Amino acid sequence: MTLDEVFHFAKAKLPTAQQRELTGAPRTPSTCVNAQTGEDMSDITIYFAKKIITMNPARPEATHVAVRDGRILGAGSLKELEGWGTYTLDDRFAEKILMPGFVEGHAHAMEGTLWRKIYCGFFDRTDPSGRTWPGLKSIDAILERLRDAEAELTDPNTPLGGFQLDPIYMGNVTVNRQQLDSVSATRPIGVLHASGHIMNVNTKALELAGLLRPGINHPGIPLGDDGLPTGVLKGPEVYMPVGPHVGFNRSATDADEDGLRAFAKLCVHTGTTTVTDLASRLEPEAVEMMLRVTGEQDFPARVVPLKFFMGHTPEDLVQIAVDLRDRSTDKLRLGRIKVIADGSIQGFTARMKAPGYYNGAPNGLWYIAPEQMDQIYRLALQAGVPVHTHTNGDEATELVLDTLAPALLANPRPDHRFTLQHCQLADTAQFRRIKALGLCVNLFANHHFYWGDEHYRLTVGPERATRMNACRTALNHGVPLAIHSDAPVTPLGPLFTAWAAVNRITASGRIQGAHERIEVSEALYAITLGAAYTLHLDGEIGSIETGKSADFAVLDQDPTKVAAENLKDIPIWGTVIAGHIQAAADQ
Amino acid sequence: MSTPVTVIGGYLGAGKTTLINTLLRQADGHRLAVLVNEFGALSIDEDLILAQEGDVISIAGGCICCTFGDNLVGAFTDLLSLSPPPDHLIIEASGVAIPSSIAATLSLVQGVTLHGTVVLLDAETVQKRARDTYIGDTITRQIETADLLLATKADLVDDGHLDILRDWLGTLTARAALLPVRHGAVPNEVVLGLPARPDTLSVRALEDHGALYSSLTLYQTAPADPHALIRAFEDSHFGTLRAKGHFRNAAQQVMELQGTGVRLTLTPASRDPVALAIVFIGLKAELDKDGITKALSPLNFHPKT
Numbered sequence: 001m002t003l004d005e006v007f008h009f010a011k012a013k014l015p016t017a018q019q020r021e022l023t024g025a026p027r028t029p030s031t032c033v034n035a036q037t038g039e040d041m042s043d044i045t046i047y048f049a050k051k052i053i054t055m056n057p058a059r060p061e062a063t064h065v066a067v068r069d070g071r072i073l074g075a076g077s078l079k080e081l082e083g084w085g086t087y088t089l090d091d092r093f094a095e096k097i098l099m100p101g102f103v104e105g106h107a108h109a110m111e112g113t114l115w116r117k118i119y120c121g122f123f124d125r126t127d128p129s130g131r132t133w134p135g136l137k138s139i140d141a142i143l144e145r146l147r148d149a150e151a152e153l154t155d156p157n158t159p160l161g162g163f164q165l166d167p168i169y170m171g172n173v174t175v176n177r178q179q180l181d182s183v184s185a186t187r188p189i190g191v192l193h194a195s196g197h198i199m200n201v202n203t204k205a206l207e208l209a210g211l212l213r214p215g216i217n218h219p220g221i222p223l224g225d226d227g228l229p230t231g232v233l234k235g236p237e238v239y240m241p242v243g244p245h246v247g248f249n250r251s252a253t254d255a256d257e258d259g260l261r262a263f264a265k266l267c268v269h270t271g272t273t274t275v276t277d278l279a280s281r282l283e284p285e286a287v288e289m290m291l292r293v294t295g296e297q298d299f300p301a302r303v304v305p306l307k308f309f310m311g312h313t314p315e316d317l318v319q320i321a322v323d324l325r326d327r328s329t330d331k332l333r334l335g336r337i338k339v340i341a342d343g344s345i346q347g348f349t350a351r352m353k354a355p356g357y358y359n360g361a362p363n364g365l366w367y368i369a370p371e372q373m374d375q376i377y378r379l380a381l382q383a384g385v386p387v388h389t390h391t392n393g394d395e396a397t398e399l400v401l402d403t404l405a406p407a408l409l410a411n412p413r414p415d416h417r418f419t420l421q422h423c424q425l426a427d428t429a430q431f432r433r434i435k436a437l438g439l440c441v442n443l444f445a446n447h448h449f450y451w452g453d454e455h456y457r458l459t460v461g462p463e464r465a466t467r468m469n470a471c472r473t474a475l476n477h478g479v480p481l482a483i484h485s486d487a488p489v490t491p492l493g494p495l496f497t498a499w500a501a502v503n504r505i506t507a508s509g510r511i512q513g514a515h516e517r518i519e520v521s522e523a524l525y526a527i528t529l530g531a532a533y534t535l536h537l538d539g540e541i542g543s544i545e546t547g548k549s550a551d552f553a554v555l556d557q558d559p560t561k562v563a564a565e566n567l568k569d570i571p572i573w574g575t576v577i578a579g580h581i582q583a584a585a586d587q
Numbered sequence: 588m589s590t591p592v593t594v595i596g597g598y599l600g601a602g603k604t605t606l607i608n609t610l611l612r613q614a615d616g617h618r619l620a621v622l623v624n625e626f627g628a629l630s631i632d633e634d635l636i637l638a639q640e641g642d643v644i645s646i647a648g649g650c651i652c653c654t655f656g657d658n659l660v661g662a663f664t665d666l667l668s669l670s671p672p673p674d675h676l677i678i679e680a681s682g683v684a685i686p687s688s689i690a691a692t693l694s695l696v697q698g699v700t701l702h703g704t705v706v707l708l709d710a711e712t713v714q715k716r717a718r719d720t721y722i723g724d725t726i727t728r729q730i731e732t733a734d735l736l737l738a739t740k741a742d743l744v745d746d747g748h749l750d751i752l753r754d755w756l757g758t759l760t761a762r763a764a765l766l767p768v769r770h771g772a773v774p775n776e777v778v779l780g781l782p783a784r785p786d787t788l789s790v791r792a793l794e795d796h797g798a799l800y801s802s803l804t805l806y807q808t809a810p811a812d813p814h815a816l817i818r819a820f821e822d823s824h825f826g827t828l829r830a831k832g833h834f835r836n837a838a839q840q841v842m843e844l845q846g847t848g849v850r851l852t853l854t855p856a857s858r859d860p861v862a863l864a865i866v867f868i869g870l871k872a873e874l875d876k877d878g879i880t881k882a883l884s885p886l887n888f889h890p891k892t
Contacts, residue, residue, distance in 0.1 A: 209695075209697075210697040211695060216694070216695070217694070218691050218692075218694060218695060219691065220691075221695070237659070237660070237688070237689075237692040238692065238695065240658070240660045240661075241660050241692075241695050241696055281656075308657075310624070310625075310656050310657045311624065311625050311654055311655075311656030311657065312625050313625055316625075351721075363724055365683070365685070365725075366683040366721070366722065366725055367683065368683065369598070369599050369681070369682040369683045369722065370721050370722060371599055371682075372599075372682075395721070399721050
């Protein structure tokens with residue numbers, strides 16, 4: 001038998017989907033076998049799915065997608081794809097919806113490490129193993145969960161840590177050290193708030209940190225009637241000295257190997273195939289670890305770590321990014337910089353333009369001097385290193401615009417795709433300038449759900465809260481748009497993020513800023529090609545089309561067919577990444 | 588034993604690098620540890636550098652300089668566990684940091700005692716900078732919450748300009764002491780606080796900078812209420828840049844006092860001092876010796892007779 005005959009034989013033997021429907025042929029993957037050697041000789045797999053949403057306007061929907069060596073040959077009907085040659089038909093996704101793997105353009109791998117602590121959040125949240133922890137609606141429920149966890153610890157000195165406490169949903173009730181003492185008076189306990197800004201600790205933890213003493217005079221440490229700290233520690237600089245005693249290590253923002261693996265598992269559960277680690281220190285050992293782990297064939301995520309700016313001169317910073325860029329692999333993309341301009345809105349550290357905060361709080365803090373930002377931008381433009389800048393307040397966004405404009409004039413860099421991250425309070429005039437300067441935005445759609453009510457009531461007031469995270473305005477002005485979770489600040493979950501941008505519902509259930517809502521199709525674009533664009537990866541991922549990586553999100557329902565308010569509830573079966581199938585159930 | 592720590596802040600270009608190099612040159616056997624946000628932003632003079640390994644630069648005379656990036660407390664823990672530990676920690680705050688916030692955080696760290704926040708400002712340009720849309724309020728906040736202000740490059744402006752600067756600073760802060768610095772010359776004792784060694788009352792500052800500075804030493808003749816002492820300095824620092832000494836309180840405990848401008852810090856003394864006395868130093872033209880003597884007289888402090 002000649003090779004051609006083998007192919008012909010194989011094709012003839014394989015029923016098309018239509019034939020199978022008619023004949024009732026079994027839905028098991030067919031294989032192409034060399035009649036002489038008995039070896040599997042087909043290197044093309046054609047996946048049949050209920051529907052494939054490609055994000056490719058040439059063929060927006062398809063039933064089949066052909067994959068070879070982790071790359072997409074094409075999407076279409078089986079007949080169209082047969083021309084690529086001998087193939088194996090895989091119909092495991094026959095009842096599934098395939099989309100391009102989701103791209104999370106602003107998350108932190110720290111989400112992976114946090115799950116070693118006890119989840120104390122208000123909303124249901126799924127851990128890397130796929131277990132969904134019910135949200136806790138009262139302090140008593142939180143204490144009970146901590147007690148259960150405490151009972152499982154054998155060593156009496158092991159600290160007990162919790163995360164994602166958010167008392168704003170419980171009428172801003174405070175948790176004091178005595179309450180945590182009721183979990184254990186002998187074991188140090190620390191519970192980090194969802195904002196990342198506050199930590200509650202018990203008496204033992206204060207004692208170990210030397211803070212159980214009268215006479216402490218610090219705005220971040222409220223005192224009780226007894227003159228001793230209440231156990232509420234406000235601000236990272238305040239809880240950091242206590243952190244090591246309660247199991248929060250100083251470099252908690254960087255993922256270790258286990259954390260990175262856990263982070264990738266979360267990606268599978270959420271249909272995410274490319275994820276950023278947006279403020280990574282990228283110490284040499286960490287880079288080696290990331291290269292090794294992501295290099296494993298079955299590692300289920302593409303990771304894009306951005307080098308955190310702090311601790312380096314602009315010259316060193318850009319040089320580090322250039323050196324790292326050359327070490328990029330298919331699954332680990334290096335060579336980008338993250339700069340932080342200001343703080344957070346709910347922490348009142350964001351830099352606001354006049355008239356400032358609604359409640360009269362003083363203006364926030366800069367985390368970089370304008371001169372340093374200018375230098376980083378100029379050097380990065382020269383070197384072709386993309387810079388993503390965190391801005392929350394509108395004054396911080398304004399500074400980026402005022403700084404980038406002259407830097408670009410002096411160092412023209414077409415297609416620079418510098419990106420404003422969060423950019424929550426940009427107004428329409430700023431979006432016009434953003435467009436003019438060729439910037440992208442990655443807006444914090446999830447934030448609107450979780451803290452929108454607080455912004456309305458307290459931080460920026462009704463008018464600005466109603467236009468925050470202005471996705472519609474961005475698109476109307478032609479600004480490249482991504483939307484994000486900032487995990488672990490809010491849970492990783494691009495479909496949830498799309499839901500948030502489409503509905504603009506706040507935690508209390510109000511629609512806040514209906515005029516800034518975007519269409520489902522636009523939101524799906526934002527969590528695929530939109531985010532890929534901000535990373536210069538839109539030529540490789542973000543859509544299901546010829547030549548791109550075979551990265552898919554595998555869904556149980558069609559996001560274009562469910563009601564928009566149910567977008568977040570679509571079950572996710574898992575992902576395919578570079579042709580490797582990753583079932584959420586196996587994680 | 589608590590290690591003294593001084594926070595040095597001020598916007599870019601205010602002269603922090605020059606000052607820190609000066610402090611290292613004048614260390615005189617004191618092991619200073621300088622914590623910087625990033626190398627490069629602070630360039631240590633090459634002739635001072637003995638070796639560099641990773642995040643730590645070794646400097647002649649046992650001093651070191653290390654980067655802390657965004658983890659100050661972690662760097663602190665590392666430094667205090669060195670053997671032997673540094674005699675004095677200097678934190679160089681970033682240009683946009685509010686040094687008093689860092690100082691507040693330090694009050695939470697075990698094993699260190701704050702010797703004040705020193706904010707540098709460029710005598711020529713600070714008022715213009717303070718009007719900047721973006722960083723103006725950062726600069727005024729740095730000034731408002733400082734204990735000691737060093738007006739650098741004072742040799743580049745005339746006396747009239749300095750008067751205007753002094754008036755302007757007076758509208759921002761009444762608490763901070765102001766010291767014009769000419770040609771970068773300033774004694775370590777003024778910037779860092781007087782040595783925490785209880786065995787000396789000599790003030791080297793006066794030997795090296797005798798023409799500029801003056802000092803006053805008052806001796807305690809009977810126990811005094813420490814709060815009355817602090818109250819005496821509440822409204823005016825009498826031109827005092829730095830104060831240091833020991834005294835006995837009503838409970839017969841020996842307390843150590845450190846003063847920076849109007850900020851007086853009291854801690855229980857770790858060792859018995861050679862004398863119960865307080866030294867005040869200030870500019871010769873500004874130190875109000877009579878005022879201090881009068882204010883402390885009811886508290887049983889008197890000049891040696």
